[in-house]
Amino acid sequence: MSQITEVQGNKLSGVFQHPAVLGALQQRLNGLVGKPSSYIADLPADVKRRVDALRNFQDKHSELEAKFREEVLALEKKYLTQHQPLYDQRAKIVSGDVEPTDAEAHREPEEDDDEEEEKVRLTFNRGVVYPGLPTFFILFRTLIMSNRKNQKTASKPSDKATKGIPEFWLTALKTNSAISEFITERDEEALKALVNIKYAYLPDNPGFKLEFFFSENEFFSNTKLEKTYFLINSPDTSYGDVVYDHAEGTKIEWKEDKDLSVTVEVKTQRHKTTNKTRTVKKTVPAPTFFSFFNPPKPPTEDDEDVDEDIDSKLEMDYEIGELIKEKIIPHAVDWFTGKALQYEDDDEYDEFDEDEFDGGDDEDDDDEEGGAGADGEKPAECKQQ
Amino acid sequence: MSQITEVQGNKLSGVFQHPAVLGALQQRLNGLVGKPSSYIADLPADVKRRVDALRNFQDKHSELEAKFREEVLALEKKYLTQHQPLYDQRAKIVSGDVEPTDAEAHREPEEDDDEEEEKVRLTFNRGVVYPGLPTFFILFRTLIMSNRKNQKTASKPSDKATKGIPEFWLTALKTNSAISEFITERDEEALKALVNIKYAYLPDNPGFKLEFFFSENEFFSNTKLEKTYFLINSPDTSYGDVVYDHAEGTKIEWKEDKDLSVTVEVKTQRHKTTNKTRTVKKTVPAPTFFSFFNPPKPPTEDDEDVDEDIDSKLEMDYEIGELIKEKIIPHAVDWFTGKALQYEDDDEYDEFDEDEFDGGDDEDDDDEEGGAGADGEKPAECKQQ
CATH class of the missing domain: 3.30.1120.90 (Nucleosome assembly protein)
Known part of the structure; x- marks a missing residue:
């Protein structure tokens, strides 16, 4: 009779979880x-x-x-x-290096993560779908998935070459x-x-x-x-x-010239008196x-x-x-x-730049659907800023 | 040669930590x-x-x-x-019900949490004390401790009665x-x-x-x-x-009349035609x-x-x-x-109303010392609001 809800947290370690250097x-x-x-x-x-x-x-x-x-x-x-x-x-x-055997690669259709199975799980969870959807999260996850899909399709090689x-x-x-x-x-x-x-x-x-x-x-x-x-x-x-x-x-x-931790800026300099030119390389730290x-x-x-x-x-x-x-x-x-995105907690979205979605515009507050997901995340902490 | 820093997290459970109902x-x-x-x-x-x-x-x-x-x-x-x-x-x-034995109650002075010992631990930790102190946290913790102290002193009973x-x-x-x-x-x-x-x-x-x-x-x-x-x-x-x-x-x-989950409001009502008065009790849910x-x-x-x-x-x-x-x-x-306050992570302060300390005044941003502790907690998340 009750809704099944996820208990977050890393599952493997009881000792070194959620560290902070305090x-x-x-x-x-x-x-x-x-x-x-x-x-x-x-x-x-x-x-x-x-x-x-x-x-x-x-x-x-x-x-x-x-x-x-x-x-x-x-x-x-x-x-x-x-x-x-x-x-x-x-x-x-x-x-x-190794191809899976037929037994290893065999997957029952009902075990697959297709849409049918999602519906079955939804029923099994006996959960409630609220009318006010957290658009922010859906947008973000949809973007991730569609980006991944486009990228994959674009570079899709022929079967033989893979x-x-x-x-x-x-x-x-x-x-x-x-x-x-x-x-x-x-x-x-x-x-x-x-x-x-x-x-x-x-x-x-x-x-x-x-x-x-x-x-x-x-x-x-x-x-x-x-x-x-x-x-x-x-x-x-x-x-x-x-x-x-x-x-x-x-x-x-x-x-x-392949060090990804720097970018190289090349400048041409002309000597003031001799008028000779030379190129100068300057390495700048790069993320x-x-x-x-x-x-x-x-x-x-x-x-x-x-x-x-x-x-x-x-x-x-x-x-x-x-x-x-x-x-x-x-x-x-x-x-x-x-699939892991469906089971992840939302902590990983903390650092995400919300401005990309709502333009950071406080005037959008009356757009309840759009703002609900982002604002709801840590209300007490952020609203006091 | 390195600073010893705390790895947060509950220590006892690897399974049910940091739950959220998602x-x-x-x-x-x-x-x-x-x-x-x-x-x-x-x-x-x-x-x-x-x-x-x-x-x-x-x-x-x-x-x-x-x-x-x-x-x-x-x-x-x-x-x-x-x-x-x-x-x-x-x-x-x-x-x-039981008094500790002398052996049970005996504590070596050097094991105690007095100020001397704090200094020893500070040295042992080989840590760095920064000039910019997180005034917010210190204020808050000092308030907790001084409140506790005053309360205790006020109600301090004689030794015999305790x-x-x-x-x-x-x-x-x-x-x-x-x-x-x-x-x-x-x-x-x-x-x-x-x-x-x-x-x-x-x-x-x-x-x-x-x-x-x-x-x-x-x-x-x-x-x-x-x-x-x-x-x-x-x-x-x-x-x-x-x-x-x-x-x-x-x-x-x-x-x-002792139910702490309600407050009782008592009102006196006068009947319009008979002019008789009666008292009406109304219970209101209370936190x-x-x-x-x-x-x-x-x-x-x-x-x-x-x-x-x-x-x-x-x-x-x-x-x-x-x-x-x-x-x-x-x-x-x-x-x-x-003592536990010294070892706790700061998550528990998330819900704390910072306005009580800084008046919620954005103009105080140039007061770097006062703002450092509170602002530093979740910078990326909150500055985007």
């Missing part, structure tokens, strides 16, 4: 909040004594929690070894809106050579490593680019947690997905000039890595087909 | 997004065949994921049985800003009688139950109020997840924390009038329940002392 903020607060210790110190002595006992119990609790996290990590490692054969089969089919599943990982990554923001047009050419992404846990650290495998391409000579996230146990044992330490990435061996392999460095205590945005840069860098590990790799085919 | 949105989208199936149908036949094979692998992957979630839930249950003796000891000390730890759970709940929004002044009197909160897993359902225990009080006759969240496995096996089904709460047996035990109902397919906000109400109801299970119960003493 260390600096916490440290700033540590010395400045209203001194909980004096609040406690003002309690009657016998009450203070009882609170101290509870704090000791809490320390024991934290030790148990640390063991729990270790057991969850062990479970994650165990399941990765079970998932890996499926990932390996997938990689061979994507690259075209090896494996072309642009499988590029398409999967671009379907995730958080990741697609980092992929430039120039990046797309290079990411067509991306033939697999794997992740692995580290032997001596609770972090993880991402491995991007590339076929030969005109941009760089590396066949594998790695990104490793190192985590450590929190130094505060009484509210223990696993915390971010730092990340490392492979140095990319760019081929000549690229491949800066993912050159992660931001957490500030050290010796740093004089600290990037004001370093916290959010570190947080974003970790979130993209976790997203690839938790969502893209485990469900890559659903990102390729677009 | 069913209705998904259903609205299911019939309306740009038909991924036709995008796939347009692929060359041999590529389509390979994609079908990957979809079959994905189905096998989903079966493994379901087993993983079951194992994590089993782990959570196992650890709850290990945590429970600590929770039970805590409850006896909070109620005053039994257990008075207002332990009320203080812990109020320290969490998301929960404190639901606690009215009238609620506080009733919540002083709250002597324990427990959670338990359900025998035949992946959900959980919260149990609130009350000492005798003037408001209601129940000694235990329960709130149970029922979850079910997603009907879509190929992107399986655990989803919210519905919640149930204990009916509160309010004592006469109260105790509406937590009367949860919103998910709409059924037969519902004609669906509450427009039902999705966010269901989501909020689930989030409060999960917050109590994942954060308040496991670390209650840290919420009581305020």
Whole structure:
């Protein structure tokens, strides 16, 4: 009799989810909040004594929690070894090294995601379709899907020429809106050579490593680019947690004039007295997905000039890595087909520029249908700005 | 050499984290997004065949994921049985039924959260203190702590009279800003009688139950109020997840004129012809924390009038329940002392009314110090409004 509704969240990890780099903020607060210790110190002595006992119990609790996290990590490692054969089969089919057997490729029609099945699921969910539709979301998702479709149709090769599943990982990554923001047009050419992404846990650290495998391409000579996230146990044992330490990435061996992390400006200069001309090349940093392999460095205590945005840069860098590990790799085919969009939460749309749809015009507020989706997302927070 | 930064997230659950009730949105989208199936149908036949094979692998992957979630839930249950003796000891000390032994109450001074220790931790974290302090957060947290302190000092009883730890759970709940929004002044009197909160897993359902225990009080006759969240496995096996089904709460047996969910307006009326007067009582619904035990109902397919906000109400109801299970119960003493505020992410401040601090005045933008904390939270999202 009740509607079935989705419980969000990454499904694989209970330990490293939804990270944020709050260390600096916490440290700033540590010395400045209203001194909980004096609040406690003002309690009657016998009450203070009882609170101290509870704090000791809490320390024991934290030790148990640390063991729990270790057991969850062990479970994650165990399941990765079970998932890996499926990932390996997938990689061979994507690259075209192996053709699926008829049994492997056979799919019952009723299992397919065609429109009929959507209707069946709608009924099964016993849900309600409201008259006021969130046009913003529908527009956005429709645009994504139609863009993908047009692109695919335009480059559609003849059946004979197609090896494996072309642009499988590029398409999967671009379907995730958080990741697609980092992929430039120039990046797309290079990411067509991306033939697999794997992740692995580290032997001596609770972090993880991402491995991007590339076929030969005109941009760089590396066949594998790695990104490793190192985590450590929190130094505060009484509210223990696993915390971010730092990340490392492979140095990319760019081929000549193919470095996607810069653009080259060529200028012709004429010497004032000799009147000779010469060309001057100036390299300017350019945004690229491949800066993912050159992660931001957490500030050290010796740093004089600290990037004001370093916290959010570190947080974003970790979130993209976790997203690839938790969502893209485990469900890559659903990102390729677009099915994953139906199950995603809306957090990934946070950064999306709404102006492209509603012109950022506040006068449009009476257009209730058009504004409902965007405005409804985080009403309390944004309306107070 | 690197700064230690906090990785956010609930630590105990890998399965039911950060829930949101998106069913209705998904259903609205299911019939309306740009038909991924036709995008796939347009692929060359041999590529389509390979994609079908990957979809079959994905189905096998989903079966493994379901087993993983079951194992994590089993782990959570196992650890709850290990945590429970600590929770039970805590409850006896909070109620005053048991005094801690000297060994239990003994705390090394260096373990305490006094200012000295904060400085040590600051050094150990090797962090950087920026000159631009997030005044908004500091103000807010300082206000919370000083309010708590004043309140405590005002009602400070003599040592002899104090039994257990008075207002332990009320203080812990109020320290969490998301929960404190639901606690009215009238609620506080009733919540002083709250002597324990427990959670338990359900025998035949992946959900959980919260149990609130009350000492005798003037408001209601129940000694235990329960709130149970029922979850079910997603009907879509190929992107399986655990989803919210519905919640149930204990009916509160309010004592006469003590129902906190209503306010009573008394009016005197005079009969026009007889000139006699009578008093009329009118009950008006009032906001109260105790509406937590009367949860919103998910709409059924037969519902004609669906509450427009039902999705966010269901989501909020689930989030409060999960917050109590994942954060308040496991670390209650840290919420009581305020220590938990130092480790919390900032999500809980989303709903906070910033106008109380900056007057909502856009002209204050040049006051960089005052605006940094609030503006920095979700910059991309809010600046586009």
